Amino acid sequence: MRRNVLRTVAATGAIVFAFGLAACSNGAAPESEGGAEAEDITVGVAMPTETSERWIADGDAVKSQLEEAGYEVDLQFANDDIPRQQQQLDQMITNGADILIVASIDGTALATQLENAASKGIPVIAYDRLINGTKDVDFYVTFDNYTVGVQQAQSLLRGLGFLDENNEETDATEPKAIELFAGSPDDNNTKFFYQGAIDTLQPYFDDGRITVPSGQIDMDTVSTLRWDQATAQKRMEDLLTSTYDGGAKPLDGVLAPYDGISRGIITALENAGYGSTIADGLPIVSGQDAEIASVKMIADGVQFATIFKDTRKLATQAVAAADAFAKGEEPEANDTETYDNGEKIVPSYLLESDIVVADNITSLLVDSGYWTEEEVAAGVAD
Numbered sequence: 001m002r003r004n005v006l007r008t009v010a011a012t013g014a015i016v017f018a019f020g021l022a023a024c025s026n027g028a029a030p031e032s033e034g035g036a037e038a039e040d041i042t043v044g045v046a047m048p049t050e051t052s053e054r055w056i057a058d059g060d061a062v063k064s065q066l067e068e069a070g071y072e073v074d075l076q077f078a079n080d081d082i083p084r085q086q087q088q089l090d091q092m093i094t095n096g097a098d099i100l101i102v103a104s105i106d107g108t109a110l111a112t113q114l115e116n117a118a119s120k121g122i123p124v125i126a127y128d129r130l131i132n133g134t135k136d137v138d139f140y141v142t143f144d145n146y147t148v149g150v151q152q153a154q155s156l157l158r159g160l161g162f163l164d165e166n167n168e169e170t171d172a173t174e175p176k177a178i179e180l181f182a183g184s185p186d187d188n189n190t191k192f193f194y195q196g197a198i199d200t201l202q203p204y205f206d207d208g209r210i211t212v213p214s215g216q217i218d219m220d221t222v223s224t225l226r227w228d229q230a231t232a233q234k235r236m237e238d239l240l241t242s243t244y245d246g247g248a249k250p251l252d253g254v255l256a257p258y259d260g261i262s263r264g265i266i267t268a269l270e271n272a273g274y275g276s277t278i279a280d281g282l283p284i285v286s287g288q289d290a291e292i293a294s295v296k297m298i299a300d301g302v303q304f305a306t307i308f309k310d311t312r313k314l315a316t317q318a319v320a321a322a323d324a325f326a327k328g329e330e331p332e333a334n335d336t337e338t339y340d341n342g343e344k345i346v347p348s349y350l351l352e353s354d355i356v357v358a359d360n361i362t363s364l365l366v367d368s369g370y371w372t373e374e375e376v377a378a379g380v381a382d
Helices: 053-068 082-094 111-119 145-160 188-206 229-243 259-271 292-299 311-326 358-366 373-378
Strands: 007-009 015-017 042-047 072-077 099-102 124-127 139-143 176-180 253-255 306-308 348-351 354-356
Touching (some): 042 082, 053 072, 072 082, 082 111, 111 124, 145 253, 145 306, 145 354, 229 259, 292 373, 354 358, 358 373
Parallel strands (some): 042 099, 176 253
Antiparallel strands (some): 007 015
């Protein structure tokens, strides 16, 4: 039977559990000064979908690391259905979750659930996607999303020849034509990704080295609801028809913010006759998340690059934040200025990401154990 948990709100606003867990130095499950063990604490973990291998990996990593620390875990995937995620959170709270880790589908749709959590003294950790429009989110773990956008643009510029492998300017001046894609408009990260990319590309727009022939630059116009691959493919097909005579006019590159979107774009380009590899004339396409299908495409010279965000490190930081709340402490933040959710500045911990191209797949992904050589060769996760 679960032990009764007394929760109070400290003057600092941090949620304090009266049983405050003390971490064990020998690696055993942490135990509180009052004798409560981590196994008496349930952490609800809400993930957006199982349609992306990235989110499956995140869910598995968070769950396994929490369980290794001794916590009970209630992991739920919402299949990109907002009411379903709301219901899952409601149920977690009803079932007595002590801490919530939430990767939202729509960052503006969970205020009611978080208000309920706050009324019961349940700390809420936003995972990778900021939850907006509520004061009832206590901490945020994510990557430096603006820098991710910078890296997406840098990878595109590398492929186009304007930057070298160290992101230093080359002497290339030949104008290039590109098109722009952004992520889902209901994902708070989208604006950071896109702003980082646009700020990086702006000097090239200004001096004419890069143009966007369709004229579609506004984020709302180029966004891709739910990061959907089919939606991206259809928009790319429409662009090719309206602006590039169905593939007869040159297109040199496409800014793509996620590997699923990248694959949709590439399918449209291949079908329009641009080639099956970059060497054959396929435009440079960026990406994000190092999904195994896209990693193989990078190795095969089809997709140019992706951004690697090591979800194992993100999971570790989420577990560290949960540990801090369980001990009655405030999690360590390395950013207390950037992430304004409309109601408060949410203290955050930002992680670093890496640009993956064909030459560093082994060093970044295989040597780190993220993917194996066999998985990269097959383009399928074991």
